[in-house]
Amino acid sequence: MIKNITIALVLVVNSFVFSQRPTPAAEQKNEVVIKNAILHVGNGKIIENAFVVFDKGIIKEIGTQFNQATVSASTNIIDASGKHVYPGIIATNNSLGLTEIEAVRATNDLYEVGSINPNANSSIAFFTDSKVIPTVRSNGILVVQSTPRGGFISGASSILNLDAWNYEDALIKSADGIHVNWPDIDSPNFNSDDKDAKEKSEKGNSYVKRINSLIDLLLKAKNYSGTQEKDLKLEALKGLFDGSKKLYVHAQRYNQIYDAISMCKKLEIVSPVIVGGAESKKAISILKKFNVPVMLQRAHSLPPNADADIDYFYKLPALLQKEGILFCLQYEGDMEAMGLRNLPFLAGTAMAYGLEPEQALCAITINAAKIIGIDKKYGSIEVGKSATLFISTGNALDMMTNNVEQAFIDGRTIDLNNHQKELYHRYSQKYGIKH
Numbered sequence: 435m436i437k438n439i440t441i442a443l444v445l446v447v448n449s450f451v452f453s454q455r456p457t458p459a460a461e462q463k464n465e466v467v468i469k470n471a472i473l474h475v476g477n478g479k480i481i482e483n484a485f486v487v488f489d490k491g492i493i494k495e496i497g498t499q500f501n502q503a504t505v506s507a508s509t510n511i512i513d514a515s516g517k518h519v520y521p522g523i524i525a526t527n528n529s530l531g532l533t534e535i536e537a538v539r540a541t542n543d544l545y546e547v548g549s550i551n552p553n554a555n556s557s558i559a560f561f562t563d564s565k566v567i568p569t570v571r572s573n574g575i576l577v578v579q580s581t582p583r584g585g586f587i588s589g590a591s592s593i594l595n596l597d598a599w600n601y602e603d604a605l606i607k608s609a610d611g612i613h614v615n616w617p618d619i620d621s622p623n624f625n626s627d628d629k630d631a632k633e634k635s636e637k638g639n640s641y642v643k644r645i646n647s648l649i650d651l652l653l654k655a656k657n658y659s660g661t662q663e664k665d666l667k668l669e670a671l672k673g674l675f676d677g678s679k680k681l682y683v684h685a686q687r688y689n690q691i692y693d694a695i696s697m698c699k700k701l702e703i704v705s706p707v708i709v710g711g712a713e714s715k716k717a718i719s720i721l722k723k724f725n726v727p728v729m730l731q732r733a734h735s736l737p738p739n740a741d742a743d744i745d746y747f748y749k750l751p752a753l754l755q756k757e758g759i760l761f762c763l764q765y766e767g768d769m770e771a772m773g774l775r776n777l778p779f780l781a782g783t784a785m786a787y788g789l790e791p792e793q794a795l796c797a798i799t800i801n802a803a804k805i806i807g808i809d810k811k812y813g814s815i816e817v818g819k820s821a822t823l824f825i826s827t828g829n830a831l832d833m834m835t836n837n838v839e840q841a842f843i844d845g846r847t848i849d850l851n852n853h854q855k856e857l858y859h860r861y862s863q864k865y866g867i868k869h
Contacts, residue, residue, distance in 0.1 A: 456568055456849035458597050464508045465489040466845065468825065469500045471514035476521035476799040476814030478792045486519060488821035491845030496817060512825070512840070520795065520830050521815050522576030522822035522843065523778060524802040526729050527682070527709055527764045530570060530771040531560040531580045531594065545584040550651070552612050552670040554589030556580045560601040566772050568852035571596045573775045574824045574838050576848075577606065579806050581613060581682075586644070588613040590670060591682070593808060595822070597848045610806055611680030611707070612671060616690045617644045645693065652701055677704035680807065686712040686731070686738070695720050707805055710766070712738040715750060718757050727760040727805045732767045733780040745787060751797060752788025762802035782831035794831055821845040 466488055473484035473496070485500035486493060502511070534541035543559040560580050570578075576596055582589040590609035598604035619641035655671035673679030681703050683694040691708055695717075698706040708714065711728040714721060721728065730751060737746040754761045763780050765773060777798055785794035803813025811820045822843050828835025841848050862868075 455563055455565055455853075456851050458562075458599050458603070459843070459846035459848045462489065462491055462821075462842075462845035462847075464510050465494075465505065466510045466512065466821070466842070467500065467505060468512045468514050468519055471517055471519040471825070473815065474518060474520045474792065474795055475816065476795060477816070478796060480792060484519070486815060486821075486823070488842075488845050491821055493815060493817050493819050493821050496815065514825055516827075517839070518826045518828070518830060519815065520574060520824055520826065521799045521813060522824060522841070523574045523798045523830075524762075524806070524808075524813060525570075525575050525578045525765065525774055525777055525798075526762055526802050526806055527581045527591070527766050528578055528770055528774055529581060529583060530566065530578050530596075530774055531562070531564055532556060532582065533771050534561065534564055534566060536769065536771075544582055546582065546589060549585035550587050550667065551582075551585055551589045552587045553666040554582060555592060555609050556582045556589060557592035557594065557601050557605055557608050560592070560594055560604065562598050562600055562604055565853055567596050568850075569772070569854055570775045571841065571848065572838060572850050572852055572855070573778055573836060574826065574830050574841065575774060575777060576822050576824070576841060576843050577808075577812055578774075579610065584615075586615060586617075586648070588615065590679070593806060595843050597843045597846065606812070607806075607808060609670070609673075609679065611682050611705075612674060613682045613684060613709070614648070616683050616685040616694050617641050618687060618690060645697070649697060649701065652703070656701065674703045674705075675701075680705045680707050680805075682707045682709050682729075684709045686710045688713040688716040691717040692720055695724055695726055698726075699724055705807075709764075711761075712747075714759075714761075715753060718754075718759065721759050722757060725760075727762075727801075728754065729764045729805065730754070730761050732765055733763060733783050734776075735767070748783050748787040751784040751794075755789060755793055760801060760804060761797065762805055763797045764802075776833075778831050778836060779833045782829075782833070785831060791831070 467485060469485040471484050473481040484498055487495040529544055532543050546554045579591050579593050581591040590612055593607040593610055594604035595606060655668045656675050658668040658672055674681050683706060685691050685694050685708055707727050709729045710731045712731050714728050733747045735747050737744060765777050781794040781798050785791055800813035803809035812822055815823055824841035825839050827837040827839060830836050841850055
C-alpha cells in the first residue's frame with residue numbers, strides 16, 4: 435500500500451513539474467506603440483491618453499499626442515483606449531523558482547547544508563520551467579528577486595525575469611546581495627524571579643556570541659585580499675564593503691533592527707536593507723538617520739503583538755511613506771511562491787489604509803527596483819529603460835478589476851496563459867458556463 439502511494443505521488447509530482455508551460459517569447463522584431471492609454475509611469479505620475487513607443491526592448495518615446503504618420507508599416511500599434519499601462523511589478527525576497535510543491539521535498543531547492551553559506555547563489559537553482567511562474571506573471575509580476583532561505587547566512591539572492599529558457603537567459607543581476615537571519619532575543623529582565631532572569635541572561639549571552647561570530651566573519655571578509663589561500667565564503671562577503679552587494683538583514687523586532695544597523699555602520703557595510711521590519715515603526719529614528727530601506731513584511735498578517743492595532747500592517751506603509759523612509763512590499767511567508775500573484779493586492783490594501791494610489795504602485799515597482807539596485811533599467815516606464823510593462827483593463831491593484839491582457843518583458847510579448855486558466859476554460863466548456 436505504501437509503495438503504491440509513493441508511486442502515485444511521484445507520478446503527480448512529475449506531471450505537475452514537467453508538464454508543458456508557455457514557450458518563452460522570441461526577441462522583439464518590430465517596433466511597438468501602445469496608444470490612448472492611462473499610463474502609470476511608476477514614479478508617482480499618471481499620464482492620461484498617453485502613448486508609449488518601444489523597440490528592441492527599450493522604451494524610445496512617451497507622450498500624449500501620437501502621430502501615426504511617423505511610424506513605419508511594420509510597427510505594431512496597440513489601441514489601449516480606457517485601459518491602464520503599468521511597469522512590470524517587481525517581487526523582492528521570494529522563493530519563486532526555487533520551490534514548486536512545498537510539501538514535496540524533492541521540488542524544493544531553498545536551503546543549503548550548514549548555517550553559513552554566503553557563497554550559495556540562488557540563480558543556478560532557479561527553475562525557469564516552473565508551473566507556478568505563469569500564474570504569477572498573469573497578475574503583472576515580471577521580475578523576481580529569487581532568495582534562498584534558512585541558516586544564519588542563507589546565501590545570495592539573484593534577480594531574474596519571468597520568461598526565459600534557462601536561468602542564464604533570465605538573469606538580470608547575479609548575487610545582488612547576501613541574506614542574514616538576525617538572531618532574536620528577549621532583553622534580560624532582572625526584576626523578575628531568579629529562574630526567569632537566569633534564562634533570559636543565557637539567551638542574552640547566546641545572542642551576543644552569535645553576533646560576535648558574525649562580526650568576526652565580516653571583519654575577515656573586509657580584510658580578505660584574495661592573495662592568501664582562496665576562501666569562497668570570504669570572497670562572497672567582500673562585495674558588502676564596496677557597495678557591489680547589499681546586506682539584506684532579516685529582522686522583525688526593534689532591538690534586532692537597531693543592532694543590525696549599528697553593526698553595519700560600525701563595520702562600514704555600504705548598503706544594508708532591513709527585510710521584514712515588523713517593528714520598523716519603533717525604529718523610524720535610526721532608519722532615517724542612516725537612510726536604511728525596508729522590505730516590509732507581508733501586509734496581510736496578524737499584528738506583531740497583542741497591543742498593536744488589528745490593522746497595524748495595513749497602515750505601516752503609509753506611516754513609512756510619511757516619514758520619508760524608502761520601502762517596498764514583499765510576500766515572504768507560507769505559500770509565498772504560489773501566493774506571490776497576490777502581491778499587487780497587498781499594495782491595494784496599503785492604498786486603502788493611507789497610501790496614495792501611485793505611491794502604492796511605487797511600493798511594488800520603482801521602490802523595489804531602487805532597493806535591489808536595478809532602477810536604472812526597471813521599475814518605471816521612462817525613455818531609455820527596459821520595455822517591461824503590462825496592459826490591464828482595470829486597476830491592477832484591485833482584485834475586482836485587475837485583468838492583465840498583455841505583458842512585455844524587455845519588449846518581448848509574453849504568453850499569459852497558465853495551468854489555472856486552462857482548467858477554468860476546460861470546465862467552463864464542460865458545464866456550459868459563458869465567460
